[in-house]
Amino acid sequence: MAQDEKDPVATWPARENLKVLNHDLVRVDARAKVTGAARYTHDVRVPGMAYARLLLAPLPALKIKKLDLAPALKIPGVLGAVALETDRTRWLGEPIAAVAATTPERAEDGLRAILLEYEREPWAIDEAQATAPNAPKVRSNAPKVSTDGDQASAERACEGAAAVIEATYTVPVQHHVCLETHGVVVDYKGGDEATVWCSTQSTFGFTPDAAKELGLKASRVTGLVEYMGGGFGAKFGLGLEGQAACKLSKEIKRPVHLMMTRRDEFLAAGNRTGGKMRIKLAASQDGTLVGMVADRRRFGGIGNGSMAKFPYIYAVENAYSETLSVPMNLDSNRAMRAPGHPQAGFGMESALDELAYKLGVDPLEMRKRNLKDKVYHRQLERVAREIGWYEHPHRDKPGDPKAEKCIGIGFGVAVWGGGGGGGTECEVRIERDGSVSAAVGTQDLGTGSRTYVAAITAEELGLRLEDVTAHIGSTRLPSATGSGGSTTTGSLAPAVKVAAFNAARAFAARLAPVFGVDAARVQFAGGEVRDTQGAKPALSWKQACAMLPAEGLSARGEWTKDANKRLAASGIHGAQAARVEVDTQTGRVRVLDMIAMQDCGLPLNRLAVVSQVNGGMVQALSYALHEERNVDAALGVMLNSTMEGYKIAGSLEMPRMVTIIDDEDERGVIGVAEATCIPGHSAIANAVFNACGARVRDLPLTPDKVLFALGKVV
Amino acid sequence: MRTLSLKVNGDTVQAAAPSHWTLLEVLRYKLGLTGSKQGCDKGDCGACTVLVDGRPVLACLTLAGAVEEREVTTIEGLMPLHVKSGGDGPDPVQAAFDRCGALQCGFCQPGMMLSARALLNKNPCPTRAEIREALSGNLCRCTGYTQIFEAVELAVAESIGVAPAPRSWEAQRMDPSEAQAAAKRAAAHLAERRKQEGRE
Numbered sequence: 001m002a003q004d005e006k007d008p009v010a011t012w013p014a015r016e017n018l019k020v021l022n023h024d025l026v027r028v029d030a031r032a033k034v035t036g037a038a039r040y041t042h043d044v045r046v047p048g049m050a051y052a053r054l055l056l057a058p059l060p061a062l063k064i065k066k067l068d069l070a071p072a073l074k075i076p077g078v079l080g081a082v083a084l085e086t087d088r089t090r091w092l093g094e095p096i097a098a099v100a101a102t103t104p105e106r107a108e109d110g111l112r113a114i115l116l117e118y119e120r121e122p123w124a125i126d127e128a129q130a131t132a133p134n135a136p137k138v139r140s141n142a143p144k145v146s147t148d149g150d151q152a153s154a155e156r157a158c159e160g161a162a163a164v165i166e167a168t169y170t171v172p173v174q175h176h177v178c179l180e181t182h183g184v185v186v187d188y189k190g191g192d193e194a195t196v197w198c199s200t201q202s203t204f205g206f207t208p209d210a211a212k213e214l215g216l217k218a219s220r221v222t223g224l225v226e227y228m229g230g231g232f233g234a235k236f237g238l239g240l241e242g243q244a245a246c247k248l249s250k251e252i253k254r255p256v257h258l259m260m261t262r263r264d265e266f267l268a269a270g271n272r273t274g275g276k277m278r279i280k281l282a283a284s285q286d287g288t289l290v291g292m293v294a295d296r297r298r299f300g301g302i303g304n305g306s307m308a309k310f311p312y313i314y315a316v317e318n319a320y321s322e323t324l325s326v327p328m329n330l331d332s333n334r335a336m337r338a339p340g341h342p343q344a345g346f347g348m349e350s351a352l353d354e355l356a357y358k359l360g361v362d363p364l365e366m367r368k369r370n371l372k373d374k375v376y377h378r379q380l381e382r383v384a385r386e387i388g389w390y391e392h393p394h395r396d397k398p399g400d401p402k403a404e405k406c407i408g409i410g411f412g413v414a415v416w417g418g419g420g421g422g423g424t425e426c427e428v429r430i431e432r433d434g435s436v437s438a439a440v441g442t443q444d445l446g447t448g449s450r451t452y453v454a455a456i457t458a459e460e461l462g463l464r465l466e467d468v469t470a471h472i473g474s475t476r477l478p479s480a481t482g483s484g485g486s487t488t489t490g491s492l493a494p495a496v497k498v499a500a501f502n503a504a505r506a507f508a509a510r511l512a513p514v515f516g517v518d519a520a521r522v523q524f525a526g527g528e529v530r531d532t533q534g535a536k537p538a539l540s541w542k543q544a545c546a547m548l549p550a551e552g553l554s555a556r557g558e559w560t561k562d563a564n565k566r567l568a569a570s571g572i573h574g575a576q577a578a579r580v581e582v583d584t585q586t587g588r589v590r591v592l593d594m595i596a597m598q599d600c601g602l603p604l605n606r607l608a609v610v611s612q613v614n615g616g617m618v619q620a621l622s623y624a625l626h627e628e629r630n631v632d633a634a635l636g637v638m639l640n641s642t643m644e645g646y647k648i649a650g651s652l653e654m655p656r657m658v659t660i661i662d663d664e665d666e667r668g669v670i671g672v673a674e675a676t677c678i679p680g681h682s683a684i685a686n687a688v689f690n691a692c693g694a695r696v697r698d699l700p701l702t703p704d705k706v707l708f709a710l711g712k713v714v
Numbered sequence: 715m716r717t718l719s720l721k722v723n724g725d726t727v728q729a730a731a732p733s734h735w736t737l738l739e740v741l742r743y744k745l746g747l748t749g750s751k752q753g754c755d756k757g758d759c760g761a762c763t764v765l766v767d768g769r770p771v772l773a774c775l776t777l778a779g780a781v782e783e784r785e786v787t788t789i790e791g792l793m794p795l796h797v798k799s800g801g802d803g804p805d806p807v808q809a810a811f812d813r814c815g816a817l818q819c820g821f822c823q824p825g826m827m828l829s830a831r832a833l834l835n836k837n838p839c840p841t842r843a844e845i846r847e848a849l850s851g852n853l854c855r856c857t858g859y860t861q862i863f864e865a866v867e868l869a870v871a872e873s874i875g876v877a878p879a880p881r882s883w884e885a886q887r888m889d890p891s892e893a894q895a896a897a898k899r900a901a902a903h904l905a906e907r908r909k910q911e912g913r914e
Contacts (some may be wrong), residue, residue: 024883030812033820034804036749036789040821043748103743105732177855179753179761179821229751229821229854262754446819446856607815607861610883614858617817643758643853650859651849657860660886 008520010501010557011566012602012668013459019526020459024607027451028470029227029444038227041199042259045160046183050079052248052258053107053242055114056267057089057096059636060329061122061136068115068246072099075113077106080252084244090139091302092125092269092330092636096365098244100256103486124502126633127276127299130326139302143325148309154320156158157291158338164291165354170348170698172628173274173299174687175266176336177648180229182269183259184242186210190253193220199241199259201231202482203441207475208237213246225443225473229418232619233335234270236482241268266641270334271629273298273305277347287361287369289314289352294321295346306340312348313415314370325592330631335484337616338416338674342623342681349412349682350697353689363686364393364411376413379575379597383411386595386658387577398693401714406582407592408691412679418671419570420490420602425478425558426499428457430507432552434542436461438499439471440482442492448608448671448705449488455498455604460500462524463541478556486671493604493669494567498557504540506555511544523686557656569667574675575616578655578683582691584710587703589688591621591655594680598634599662601670606661616676622649624681625700718778722747723791724798729778738762739789740771749789749824753853760852763825764788770832772851789824792831806869807831813863814865814881818856826852830866839870839907876903 015022032038037289069081078101085096097108117172129135141523158164180199184206188194196210207223214221228235238246245258260269274299289311298305310321356366364384368377392409393399399406427441437535438457444450453470461468471477481491508522511529513520515536523530529544544550557649558565580595594617605607626647630639640646681699689695720728722745729744738755740762741747755762755774762773765787766819787795796805803809807830811818817823826849833840833848840848845866854862864881871878879900885893 024815026813027815027817029820030815030817031804032807033817033823034789034811034827035793036747036824038820039748040751042752045746045748105735105739122733169832177817179751179759179853180856181753228819230819232855259752262756262758318906395866446817448818607883609862611818611857614859614860614882615856618858621857643754644756646854648855650853651846652865654846654859654863657858658882658886 009566010498010563011564015335015609018459020455020465021604022606024604025451025455025465027448028454028465029450029508034411039610040180040227040229041183041185041197042180044197046185046187046255047405049257050252051104051107052098052245052256053104053111054095054244054260054264055111056264057092057094057095059120060125061121062089062118063121064116064118065218066117067097068098068116070115071115075106077102078110078256080248081110082244082247082251084240091331092638093331095244095268096242098248098258099247100252102397113250123355123636124244124659125328125330125519125631125636127326129633130328138327138329143304143327145322145324147320147322149320149703151293151320154291154293154318154647158280158282158293159317161290162285163355163359164280164282165351165358167351167354167697168276168278169350170276171274171343171346172699174272174336174623174627175629175646176232176234176270177643178230178232178234181260181262181265182235182239182241185255186245186249188214188249188254189255192216195225199228199235200225201235201443201445201484202560203443203473204475204479204480205236206242207239210242210246211239213243213252214433221691223475228443228445231445232337232341233484236484262643263641266646267638268331271301271331272336273307273333273343274338275299275305275307275343279347279351281351282374283355285359287356287366288357289316289370290318292316292319296321296323298323298325299328300325301328301330305333308344310348312344313413314348314352315372321591329711337619337677341678342620345412345414346682346685346699347679349679350685353410353686354695357397360396365387367411367413371413373573375573375599376502376575378415378664379573380411382597382660383575383577383595386660387423387579387593389577394690398689399691400694401584401694401710404584406584406691407425407579408582408687408689409577409579410683410686410690411577412682414574414678415676415677416486416673417570417571418490418572420494420559420564420568421481422559423479423481424491424495425556426496427478427554427556428499428503429554430545430548430552432545432548432550434545436463436467436645437469437471438496439477440480440492440496441477442472442488443483445483447488447612448605449492451608452493454494456469456496457500460497460504462528464527486566489604489669489671490564490568490570494563495557495559498556499564500557502555502557503553507553510553511547514547519639556708567668569601569670572599572670572672572675574679576679576683578680578687579683580687580691582688582694582706584692587707587710589625589701589706591684593656594621595658597660597662597674598672598676600672601665601667603661604669609661610659612673613676614657615691616673617657617680618649618654620680621653621655621679621684623699624684653695719782720778720786720828721784722786723788724795731778733779735817736774737764737776737786739776740778741773745790749788751821751824753821760826760829761822761826761850764834768832768835770829790830792827805831807834807866808873810865810869814861814868815855816861816865822852822854826854826862834869838873839904839911839913846877871900874903874907
């Protein structure tokens with residue numbers, strides 16, 4: 001007997017046999033969300049709760065001379081105040097103190113009453129300040145240049161090439177702009193236990209730190225993430241705001257609600273690294289990339305920043321790059337959806353595109369020539385077909401810039417890992433009344449994890465999605481890893497699948513004697529329990545469950561390397577195309593169409609995958625045309641710390657969007673979120689060039705930059 | 715501090731609040747109606763959108779005292795009011811958002827759906843352009859809006875009693891000519907209805 005027959009293991013059924021997965025599923029929590037019943041951290045209300053606000057450093061670098069909280073305590077309604085930094089602050093918006101009061105407004109009154117005396121210290125908050133000869137030392141550990149590849153051979157390859165371009169590309173600092181700001185609610189009243197709600201991407205990530213701040217055992221603190229309003233990489237750990245809330249709660253022995261204001265969020269809740277890439281890229285006459293030399297700067301505030309390695313995705317025979325972080329007295333970068341990739345992608349895709357037009361090679365063909373992985377070829381061809389590239393009148397040269405409205409098409413590609421890892425466990429319970437639950441402490445950022453926890457379980461037990469309840473978002477449930485780097489699906493889905501599989505096997509073993517067949521012949525399908533050989537009449541699921549004892553049946557499963565091999569995979573590809581209209585009179589760019597083709601292994605919920613890809617495309621569109629943090633370096637302030645000044649794309653900017661799931665990918669599950677926001681802005685910038693010959697090398701592509709670039713070609 | 719008398723979701727409620735408090739503050743911090751979201755506090759994001767006498771209003775920019783004696787509808791009231799007026803279950807807008815996957819994190823959705831409801835109250839057969847316009851004050855960071863537009867269109871199609879145009883995720887699995895024909899049929903139905911309504 002083969003090993004797998006003796007000891008069956010969990011595997012996905014053939015796709016055509018899937019009844020729940022790989023379908024368009026309505027989210028199990030959609031009803032809670034559309035009725036307003038879903039409770040986000042911001043919405044948590046606990047009796048006796050105080051509301052807190054943060055006092056942020058008003059300038060980028062300060063020496064604190066005096067911090068007196070006493071005046072705040074005299075404000076009516078103020079319940080307590082804590083100092084968070086009493087010596088020096090090193091970045092604009094660094095929290096200095098926090099105040100708790102009976103209402104948020106009273107807490108703000110308290111902040112205004114705090115006596116803060118300081119001396120300004122020299123700061124650097126833009127590139128000019130940070131790289132000036134007398135630039136202040138932003139942090140003690142000065143970054144070093146890192147290099148990749150052999151410089152001499154890369155330079156030589158460029159020298160002898162048929163065509164070379166040399167240009168500098170810049171990307172702005174982008175903000176996450178989660179609709180729900182960062183924050184926590186600490187329900188602690190001075191006893192030896194507490195409950196903490198957090199708007200976070202990691203249920204288990206913040207709870208031990210909250211316990212530490214409260215001086216409690218981690219086992220006495222329950223962390224909850226019932227619903228959370230977006231993260232995109234910015235929401236890991238307790239954060240300075242969470243520490244402040246715990247300190248306040250510990251001090252006043254009352255529950256504390258601390259949600260950052262929108263301004264706090266822009267100043268002190270993370271961002272995507274800005275940067276600059278000076279690129280020399282060379283190709284042979286047929287468009288093969290032969291040499292690349294790049295000098296890159298990362299602007300990650302007080303942090304190091306991130307930028308994916310060069311050459312990015314495309315193969316280059318001889319490549320060399322130098323990368324240096326340029327620290328500034330600004331909030332540190334944090335992970336943001338595909339950290340480092342949209343930046344590197346913009347440099348690489350733009351340079352390649354420039355070179356294609358210089359050589360007179362079709363930019364789509366140039367991409368394929370330099371992409372070794374054939375998956376990209378089929379994806380690029382498909383998006384090209386969908387967007388009308390093959391009928392487009394000017395493919396290897398830009399359109400006429402003298403026309404009032406110019407139409408252009410551009411492309412970009414993406415790569416991401418998206419595989420899972422250990423640390424996730426799930427428990428599936430079957431109750432005597434026939435109801436089923438799957439429990440795992442993971443969080444749902446809006447990606448739909450709650451839904452596929454239920455869906456995987458339903459699929460395994462032959463039930464409908466609505467027959468299974470998913471319990472997530474609590475440290476009282478089995479462990480789960482945080483949601484970062486599109487790893488949730490690869491970590492969570494195998495654990496749930498194995499748990500459901502184990503539950504099914506345990507249930508089959510219980511039913512076998514009743515059925516009078518071997519457990520291996522007991523099958524759960526279509527809401528029934530059947531004999532695979534059809535010798536016994538089927539039982540309804542409910543009838544079968546009625547035979548369970550009062551305590552029902554439960555089984556656990558966890559992520560293992562072995563399960564991962566059978567159920568999950570990693571390494572995804574994506575190609576996107578954008579069609580734009582450039583108004584040459586005003587410089588305005590309107591994106592007409594965006595087409596994405598994306599692989600993701602087995603799609604657990606097709607509707608959710610489409611939504612992820614659409615959302616990723618829009619974030620890239622927004623990065624391409626609108627988003628940018630503006631600072632006044634001399635004054636030391638951020639100029640657009642509001643959603644009015646910092647524009648994100650809205651309904652009026654939406655193009656026609658088509659997401660094509662690459663069903664030729666037959667692997668197991670893979671997380672999809674990150675890859676989707678990598679190519680869009682590059683495709684848009686390249687489409688603008690294709691439309692009218694205006695090459696804008698500095699995101700966002702605002703009308704002034706487009707007009708300036710047009711001025712060079714008209 | 716004054717005692718406000720508000721009509722919220724069909725109920726007359728009293729709340730003691732400072733006179734300068736906004737409707738959003740009263741809803742969230744006095745009445746426990748946290749379905750209206752607090753995203754920016756200055757009218758930029760639209761997450762706090764509620765209906766006042768059926769029209770969309772940014773609760774964070776509206777003084778609570780200014781809407782006394784007027785009908786305030788929050789997301790919590792949408793389904794009960796639909797049921798009270800003879801409907802079954804959720805408001806068609808809610809049902810359509812649910813079925814079209816028009817949400818991810820869901821934080822912007824209460825405001826988004828109330829803007830959509832306000833649009834349909836005054837224009838039961840809007841075009842895509844009119845839907846975009848009506849939702850332009852509601853920001854969403856997750857979904858890419860497309861499925862939101864499609865949800866509103868589904869609610870419209872169902873109210874007219876016709877099949878909607880194939881949604882973006884359905885169209886790619888259909889035969890292109892069939893998808894085009896279905897979209898054309900849906901557009902014709904909408905145009906006919908708009909004509910009847912005197913909108914074309």
